[in-house]
Amino acid sequence: MNVQPLALDGLLLLTPELFADARGCLFESWNQRRWHRTLQDHGQEPAPFVQENHSCSKRGVLRGLHYQLPPHAQAKLVRVVQGEIFDVAVDLRPRSPTHGRWIGVVLSAGNHRQLWLPAGFAHGFLCLSETAEVLYRTTAFWDRASERALRWDDPALAIDWPLARLAGARPLLSPKDAQAPLLSEAGEVLPSRP
Numbered sequence: 743m744n745v746q747p748l749a750l751d752g753l754l755l756l757t758p759e760l761f762a763d764a765r766g767c768l769f770e771s772w773n774q775r776r777w778h779r780t781l782q783d784h785g786q787e788p789a790p791f792v793q794e795n796h797s798c799s800k801r802g803v804l805r806g807l808h809y810q811l812p813p814h815a816q817a818k819l820v821r822v823v824q825g826e827i828f829d830v831a832v833d834l835r836p837r838s839p840t841h842g843r844w845i846g847v848v849l850s851a852g853n854h855r856q857l858w859l860p861a862g863f864a865h866g867f868l869c870l871s872e873t874a875e876v877l878y879r880t881t882a883f884w885d886r887a888s889e890r891a892l893r894w895d896d897p898a899l900a901i902d903w904p905l906a907r908l909a910g911a912r913p914l915l916s917p918k919d920a921q922a923p924l925l926s927e928a929g930e931v932l933p934s935r936p
Contacts, residue, residue: 804913806866825874
């Protein structure tokens with residue numbers, strides 16, 4: 743597995759080794775021993791996955807930017823099993839030198855890449871293909887009282903969503919995401935670390 747640390751500390755882009763022949767391909771999408779070793783090699787403490795979500799979206803659907811407050815903050819491992827998305831992580835860690843910065847990567851069934859987001863990041867994605875199916879494992883269960891969202895088009899975040907790929911259409915949002923606050927209106931999104 744190729745592991746590429748990204749510009750925001752803790753984010754990792756993972757590309758598995760692909761074994762292909764005339765029949766198709768095989769790759770290891772997750773292995774607990776390798777996963778724990780990978781996190782430890784990058785200065786992170788492994789936490790067990792407790793939930794896996796499967797999201798189905800059509801072109802132009804934008805989901806996010808979602809996060810959960812402690813003690814239910816979630817780390818996520820995201821991958822696409824059908825289609826293509828533009829996946830975004832926003833650093834919400836108050837003492838982080840990159841607080842409020844974002845990174846976006848294209849994840850697809852074709853490139854097999856996965857994005858690791860430690861707890862403390864908001865997450866969202868834009869469906870670029872006709873449809874997309876996204877799987878993400880989390881280290882904490884979903885908790886309604888702890889869930890929060892930020893506005894996808896917050897000018898302070900200035901996320902460069904690839905909207906040109908939508909041929910002029912606006913993103914399709916859930917009512918919750920359409921009404922999400924700006925980062926400046928969200929208050930303290932995550933408590934400061936000691």
